[in-house]
Amino acid sequence: MTKFEIPPEHPRAESLHIREKLIENFHRKAVAEAGLIAHGRGEAFDYLLGETTTRHASDAIMTAASSLLTAERPVISVNGNTAALVPNEVVQLAEIARAKIEVNLFYRSLERELAIKELLAKAGAQELLGIGLEASAKISELGSERRHVDPRGILAADVVMVPLEDGDRTEALVNMGKKVIAIDLNPLSRTSQKATITIVDNVVRAMPRLVKAATELEGEKEVRRKILLNFDNTRNLAETITLIQQRLSSLAEKGRYLSLENESREF
């Protein structure tokens, strides 16, 4: 379905591949129009982070894995972008953490839910909650379509992981007493600010690392307890923002930091 070949040496090849995947799944109805725009907002922050998983993100990933493994009723909430970009990792993480997977959409339609179900089924998911009338419970303080939740999933969950979320629902879930794990490239978004554990990273980098962390921490109850005890989300966010600030300051000193190949040094 890829419309054009992306040369492997292209400096932004990986980013372009991700875009192609989203566009492809937009045409398959899994990704919403707004999902394409939301991705662009994320990409802008990824530039500022240097398109890398910071050590603060790594700490949050270890904490998130500990939280999911320690939870009694963990749920991974999935939207179109997540299903398009990291379906295999969602299924793998759910298996390791014994978590349920629930589809929850801002732009909800049965067509999109079924397109997402197909993506996850292809990745090996046995069960997907929240489809159609199965999302029969409501989060009363939410006005958007995201208020519809599955009584066997998000409604009953103690820990909800919400990659690529909107701030309203994060806040509502936290107010319901749930621990919320967010993955969001923007440390300033309401989601990042309101979540219990915020992983400021690209979902395509964070999810494989989460699977690895969960595999390593399975059976390590005491290690997980210590990780959870030592983590402070506000401090982690502050350090991430400081890191961006320092990176920008250092780039600002250089001004133009990319040089052209045949750049003439004489004026």
Ligand code: ATP
């Ligand atoms: P909020 O309601 O939390 O303030 P928002 O309105 O800024 O969020 P949305 O448009 O709901 O944001 O969702 C986009 C969010 O998802 C952005 O914060 C963006 O940084 C993040 N995002 C988009 N793509 C990715 C990605 N691949 N990995 C991680 N985060 C991403």
